[in-house]
């Protein structure tokens with residue numbers, strides 16, 4: 001059910017080059033022949049490259065590095081695929097949870113790693129000093145140890161590890177721009193696939209799941225349950241140091257702000273909640289019901305890099321209609337309506 | 347965009363750290379100060395230098411994939427609603443002095 005994006009090799013299709021080579025004036029013929037030769041050489045290079053790349057293998061390949069409390073990446077290599085567990089909790093958590101996330105994408109969506117071509121998974125732990133963050137830098141996933149007062153090490157939550165890996169998946173597919181509504185969709189996709197990975201690993205139905213992001217990161221000192229809640233956006237924490245969870249659940253409370261790239265981690269509450277509502281209404285396992293609809297949307301060429309909520313909703317609805325049937329389409333439609341988003345025609 | 351080194355004496359500044367996976371409002375910790383709060387001499391000179399470095403390292407699209415970034419906003423006079431200039435710098439590109447200014451305020455300019 002999933003459409004994939006195709007990259008063409010060369011701008012002029014080979015059959016047009018062939019026709020030009022036969023019928024064009026001599027000087028153009030010469031150009032065309034050179035282009036054809038260049039294309040063929042390029043093709044051979046690509047084939048060699050693909051054969052030579054171990055990434056082409058359909059297998060999990062993880063490497064975990066220790067940044068040694070510096071901000072130098074990737075750091076010292078400490079555990080590779082199939083190596084025994086390290087004497088370091090964060091190293092092993094990153095290793096295990098990158099594996100769980102890889103398996104989720106492989107087993108549920110038949111996606112071969114971040115780029116669907118078996119990209120090796122690199123992660124660095126012990127990044128920075130008292131570092132309260134985890135991120136994807138375009139090449140690898142990076143995890144801080146937390147400050148110990150508010151935050152525990154950022155490898156504690158599977159949904160956080162999956163959130164970061166999914167930033168790589170989004171870059172490799174829809175490429176949603178990290179600003180305003182498309183940025184909030186980028187963030188939401190990471191939260192949605194983050195919680196789905198955790199639900200899949202725990203074998204939980206939508207009704208059984210807690211729908212929280214980063215619940216395991218907060219220390220007992222914090223007044224709060226998690227970083228975000230897809231079930232009840234805006235209720236994850238209310239704490240003297242962190243402030244209050246600013247996420248809206250519906251368009252009526254959309255936050256206009258310059259900060260955080262237009263509130264990408266704030267307004268993501270709206271599409272997050274739409275996914276939650278659809279998954280709850282559908283019942284059963286989220287990755288079997290609305291999960292595939294969201295995944296198809298991420299891979300759908302009708303979704304543009306600067307998509308707004310309405311366009312994203314329109315593409316989810318189109319995919320639900322085209323692949324999942326009337327009943328699920330109605331559920332998806334109702335979920336968007338509940339959060340105040342009117343799906344665009346796509 | 348203002349000329350390098352040009353900081354009018356009525357300049358005011360707001361410095362925040364934004365983005366990141368957590369992105370909680372309490373972690374932005376906005377720091378506001380005026381050119382006049384800095385002592386003439388070393389503090390003002392270092393602030394001017396810091397603004398120049400920030401201009402060099404600023405990126406229009408910071409924060410991708412939960413990377414944290416700093417935002418330095420410059421204001422003219424008492425109007426703190428519309429900045430005359432704003433610079434966003436990825437945390438990985440931020441000069442240590444900018445991080446120190448955000449963490450410790452004006453005294454860090456002496457260090």
Ligand SMILES: [Zn+2]
Nearest residue numbers: 187190411412
């Ligand atoms: Zn994120």
